[in-house]
Amino acid sequence: MNTAADETTFSDRITAEMVYLRRYSRALTGSQKRGDAYTVATLQALLKDRTPFDNDHPAKVNLFKCFHAIWTSSDQRPDGEEGGLRARAQGLLSNLTSNSREALLLRTVEDFSHEHVGVIMGIDVDQVKALIATANAELADAxxxxxxxxxxxxxxxxxxxxxxxxxxxxxxxxxxxxxxxxxxxxxxxxxxxxxxxxxxxxxxxxxxxxxxxxxxxxxxxxxxxxxxxxxxxxxxxxxxxxxxxxxxxxxxxxxxxxxxxxxxxxxxx
CATH class of the missing domain: 3.40.50.2300 (Response regulator)
Known part of the structure; x- marks a missing residue:
């Protein structure tokens, strides 16, 4: 059974990293509203199941890993009807290599090591490096x-x-x-x-x-x-x-x- 002290410690660990998750989620989605929706979904998932934190990884890594699991399982489409600029946004996103922007943001903006990016995304270090190189090339060229x-x-x-x-x-x-x-x-x-x-x-x-x-x-x-x-x-x-x-x-x-x-x-x- 979790004690009050355990609850406080877990809450403190999550709270300390939340600002960075919110920064990442909105950079990933390009929207405060959509980014925060994914962040809230992550917190709701953790309220039901804390087993993702039953390891030796830093709290920030585990938090982002939970977020990534939710992100990759969603359709990632903008809210509302797919028309005009939003439709174009979705079309351009679909042309980018899957998971490449995620790897780039995690490594450069959030400053995770290649190893920790791999843990978050469930891939090996060589794949992480390849995705980052791909993201840099695709975004810079386009x-x-x-x-x-x-x-x-x-x-x-x-x-x-x-x-x-x-x-x-x-x-x-x-x-x-x-x-x-x-x-x-x-x-x-x-x-x-x-x-x-x-x-x-x-x-x-x-x-x-x-x-x-x-x-x-x-x-x-x-x-x-x-x-x-x-x-x-x-x-x-x-x-x-x-x-x-x-x-x-x-x-x-x-x-x-x-x-x-x-x-x-x-x-x-």
């Missing part, structure tokens, strides 16, 4: 667009610009403040926004993005050292988050994923 960068640190901004350009995308410009971002958005429309949270004049990258969303309806990748502050579940949240400090692989993966959805449908929840 989708090109215009990217706005909102970042006040010149070196970081230059690095981000280089990473985005190396994927074949065009950087519309770099804004260091909220007002510069708005002005840039008016003169150079973008397909994707890459935004830091804290800007040069102490203005907010979040406020800058909110202003821009009145002019355009595009995916946004936020860069933050505190992802839990944006993934509260209390209001509309970003589908894509990069945690500081970030790696080149994380940025490229997030940009490729977001640009994929930018080519099919907006990420409005």
């Amino acid at each position: 989708f090109k667009g215009r990217v706005m960068i909102i970042e006040d640190e010149p070196i970081i901004a230059a690095d981000l610009s280089s990473m985005v350009s190396s994927l074949g995308h065009t950087v519309t410009g770099i804004a260091r403040t909220r007002q510069q971002a708005v002005d840039l958005g008016k003169s150079e429309p973008a397909d994707l926004i890459l935004a830091d949270i804290q800007l040069a004049d102490n203005s907010s990258g979040i406020d800058a993005v909110n202003d821009l969303m009145e002019m355009m309806d595009v995916p946004v990748i936020f860069i933050t050292a505190f992802p839990e502050r944006l993934l509260t579940g209390e209001k509309s949240e970003p589908a894509f988050l990069i945690s500081k400090p970030f790696s080149e692989l994380q940025v490229k993966s997030a940009v490729s994923q977001a640009m994929f959805f930018a080519s099919t449908e907006t990420l409005r929840g």
Whole structure:
């Protein structure tokens, strides 16, 4: 019989990793609503059966493995009628190698080792590496667009610009403040926004993005050292988050994923 202490410990282990599962699920689906639906289904499954945690793997690995089992057993189609942009999204997804985006996100954005990605997905390490290589190739080759960068640190901004350009995308410009971002958005429309949270004049990258969303309806990748502050579940949240400090692989993966959805449908929840 589980004691109260056991219940608390299990709950704490799950809660500590939930923000990362929510980040992954929405990056995978391109939607806050759909991503959270899969997260809730995972929690409901764990309430009925905790045996997936009866091993020596870290709690985060077991949690993501439970999610992956639910994800792969579903039809993974967008909600509602399959028409217009949603139909195009499903069509493009069907042309990508099965499980390739999952492997890429788990390795680069969530920073799991190849071994742990294998555990989560139920495949061996060589298969994991092959899927990641395939995802990088398919996403990079298929989708090109215009990217706005909102970042006040010149070196970081230059690095981000280089990473985005190396994927074949065009950087519309770099804004260091909220007002510069708005002005840039008016003169150079973008397909994707890459935004830091804290800007040069102490203005907010979040406020800058909110202003821009009145002019355009595009995916946004936020860069933050505190992802839990944006993934509260209390209001509309970003589908894509990069945690500081970030790696080149994380940025490229997030940009490729977001640009994929930018080519099919907006990420409005």
